[in-house]
Amino acid sequence: MTTRPLAQKTIGVLGGSSNIATGHYYRFLNEIVNARLGGWDIAETVIVGMNFGNIEAFLHADDWASLEAYMAKKVDALIAAGADVIVGVSNTLHKPMEAILASRDIDYIHIVDPTGEAIRKAGLKRVALFGTKPIMEMDYARCRYEEKFGLEIVVPSAAERAEIDRIIFDELVKDEIRPQSKARYLEIAERLAREEGAEGLILGCTEIFLLIDQKDRPDFPMFNTTRLHCEAAVDYALANALEAQ
Structure with missing residues (x-):
């Protein structure tokens, strides 16, 4: 490429939820851009960080x-x-x-969409969903997976949901990775596969990939929402740049 500055879009990152996830978003965005463009190129970003203490209290x-x-x-x-x-x-x-972005004139990449597309491309229909209690218990994410991508979503039991949520808030958002928590997540995933017919697992919290990932169960597809979201953001940001090459 000879024309500088490179014409890429600026990715706005609403961070702080948590700071651990935000750091990995920034790393992934830059790694993905550099992998595609090479040299010294990275993403153009704007990050606004929220106080996770406020978020936890409101939730x-x-x-x-x-x-x-x-x-x-x-x-x-x-x-x-x-x-x-x-x-x-x-x-x-x-x-x-x-709700916020419905009234604002700016593009927005919903985290469900690249994940749902990846699951559909993998040919799966029935998948388990891990995340915070709101993600597992409320319908706003599940309905989008079901209505937009034709998926069947299964969730853990009430006791399992409480345990998954506790590990997220007490450990993962503080970057604490505990072997016993990893074993418990995998145990719940295996039960959902065995008893509920789950064909794969959505890592539906942006810190979960730090605890479990595909390498832990190579034969049970896992979908890392953090990485997939970043891939989609880079697709958007580099659309014009890649066309110009």
Whole structure:
């Protein structure tokens, strides 16, 4: 390429949910761009970080209205900073993000969409979903998988959901990786495959891939929402750049 600066779009990252996930988003975005373009090229990004303490408090108080109002100010900061497209680094927070971005003139990549497309391409129909309690218990993510991609979503039992959620909030968002928690996640996944007919597993929290990933069960497809979301963001950002080569 001889024309500089390279014409790529700016990816707006709504971060802080958690800071651990945000760091990995930034790493993945840059690694993927560099893998595609080579040399010294990386992504052009704008990151606005939220205070995870606020998010945790709103979620556990079931105060979605306050959470949406808090997030809306941060989304507006991304737009003002020149983002061309927005990604949110949390499966859980896509519930308020959908409402916020419906009234704003900016492109947005929903985390379910690249994951649902990957599952469909893999030829699977019935998949298990891990994540925070809202992701597993509310219908906003499950319905999008089911209605847009024709998938059947199965979720863990109530006791398993509580355990999965606790591990996310008490360990993974603090970058604590414990062997016993890894073993428990895999045990739950295996039960869902055996008893519920799950053909694969959605890692539906952006920190879960740190605990379990495809290498742990090569014969049981796992879908890393964090990585797939970043791949889709780079596709968007580099569309014009790659056409110009």
